Amino acid sequence: MLLAAFMCGTALGQNNSFQKDIYRARDKVLPALVHIQPVIKDFNTGELKKQAIIGSGVIFHPDGYVVTNYHVAGKAERIICTLSDREEVPATFVGGDPPTDIAVIKLDLSEYDGQIHVAQFGNSDSVQVGQQVLAMGSPLSLSRTISMGVISTRDRYFSDEIRLPTGEPTGRYNLWLQTDAAINPGNSGGPLVDMSGRVIGINSRATFGANNLGFAIPVN
Known part of the structure; x- marks a missing residue:
């Protein structure tokens, strides 16, 4: 019973620590x-x-x-x-x-009296598969939305046949970060953030007709 209580307490401590990591990352970038x-x-x-x-x-x-x-x-x-x-x-x-x-x-900040907050960029070359990340943005116009997932793979390549909604070919010069964090229309351009609160990617696209297939441009 003592061992079970110890293991339960350890698990709760780890969960609380992870939750605090999420809050810290959120507060640095949001x-x-x-x-x-x-x-x-x-x-x-x-x-x-x-x-x-x-x-x-x-x-x-x-x-x-x-x-x-x-x-x-x-x-x-x-x-x-x-x-x-x-x-x-x-x-x-x-x-x-x-x-x-x-x-x-x-x-245009000429008439803005508020405070400007700046996000810090990380090193996308050091990103690991399985690493926890947060995707931030305005999916379906729902501003200040956060979703969480992992890096599913690095260096995902798309051919020149992939085109932007504006018509131009894209992907040839990118090796994308693939994530299962929810990315939807409106997330485009928002940050993909590591647990240290650093931007490691710019959310760009999702795969329609599939679940948990989102892609971000590595900041490097």
Whole structure:
């Protein structure tokens, strides 16, 4: 009975420690998470229409620079971002690279009185298969959402036949991180975070018709 009590106490202690790790990782990155609402041109019906979409991003510089996906912000006519304090600020497209599906936008902080939080980037080359991670973003427009999973594999390769929603080929220059953390439309551009609270990837895509198949661009 003493052995059983000892083992039970040890397990509870380990669970409490792991839970605290999750909280610490959350608190380091969630304040830097950005809910992005770009307005894009849509010609799918044969007519020019403007459409609002949803994406995510993470602040990486105190001047208001945000990294996201190219397919989120690359062709936006207008970008509105919601910060962690729920204040909305406009943003402008700085630059992007369709083959790697990465883009940078800059928040217009001229009329913003709040505090800018910056996420720290980790080393994606040191990521291990089976490592616990958190995916953050705005799936289906549900902002400030966190899901948890593991790195399913590293160095996942996609051919040039894979295209962004904006039409450009992508994947050729990426070796993706595959994760079973839930990634859905709206998560695109959000951070994939390790248990130390460092961004190790940028969430980019999921596989529709399958479960627990999400992919992130390694930050390195």
